[in-house]
Amino acid sequence: MKKHIFYFDALRALAIISVILVHVFDGGTRHLIVADYGAIPSLNWLVCSFIINFFRIGVPLFLMLSGALSLGRDWTIKSFLSKRLPRIIYPFLFWLFFLSICLVFISSFIYPLKISGFFSLITVGALGKNNYFYQDWFFWMILGTYLIMPVFNKWIQHSDMRELEYFLFFWLITCLFDFTLRMPFPIKLSYFTSPIGLVVLGYYLRYTERELLKKKHFAILLILFSIGSMMICSYLFSSTSLIYRFDRYAIFMAFNAAGVFLLFKNFDFNPKGIVRDFITKVAQYSYGIYLAHVAVLSVTIELFEKTLSYNLWTISLVLITLFVPMGLLYLFSHIPHLKNIIGIK
Secondary structure, three states: OOOOOHHHHHHHHHHHHHHHHHHHHHHHHHHHHHHHOOOOOOHHHHHHHHHHHHHHHHHHHHHHHHHHHHOOOOOOHHHHHHHHHHHHHHHHHHHHHHHHHHHHHHHHHOOOOOOOOHHHHHHHHHOOOOOOOHHHHHHHHHHHHHHHHHHHHHHHHOOOHHHHHHHHHHHHHHHHHHHHHOOOOOOOOHHHOOOHHHHHHHHHHHHOOOOHHHOHHHHHHHHHHHHHHHHHHHHHHOEOOEOOOOOOOOHHHHHHHHHHHHHHHHOOOOOOHHHHHHHHHHHHHHHHHHHHHHHHHHHHHHHHOOOOOHHHHHHHHHHHHHHHHHHHHHHHOOOOOOHHHOOOO
């Protein structure tokens, strides 16, 4: 029986909470405080800038966990795809259709939402092109990542850590030029670019024996360096109509995600009692929460708009966007045959 590694659960729970925080602050409340930018931005502006940059590690962490848990193992293409693809496809289809039905019902009988019909909601939403399913781009990205992972797995099985470092070195160059500086690098490095680099990074950080990466305080320094760099750049490149945010594949984001991963690994994060139970449950529900949370957030904003002070409104959106999907997942998990298609690990 495989040993359960709790820090993976903690990272997965942090990843989904990070996604929710970014979507609430970036898509839900940012417009309320963006004008607070100035020579001395308001505290709310600074908090918003910090959250939509630092917590963009959600998707990188999911990718790193895929690499840490799946790469380097002895499996065939058929066994990998037959196990992994249903886990992402069935929940994607379930939540797309279930939430579309709910949205049509709400729009018809409770409040006129900004939708143009069930068929349009399904087809456009499946591509992540409307306000209720814009998170669904992740499905297509992770699907493509899974399709290439067997190729990388075979390479990793026959490689040592120095060869992985070779790959990651060029991947970081693409993070710097393509996603941070946004300028062309003279050498075309298309085969090294993200998101597959984050998958390889997750495997590498789990198994590396480099002493520097085992030092607890190096992880903290890596995070602090990333936060400082992102906050300075966010202030310099923002305006009263824009809060600058880094691409999820920017080099500071890579350092940030690596630092967080190492922090949880090296400190052997292992709480007890209700905290552990909550983290475990959020981790188990993470994919289902991801697929459902944007519709919950968007409907809540349309139904209630900003009826509270900024801080209470923001906190309310975070709690609703997390716990309503969790409640639905808990209820559905007790219905026969649904547990395997709703995104519960």
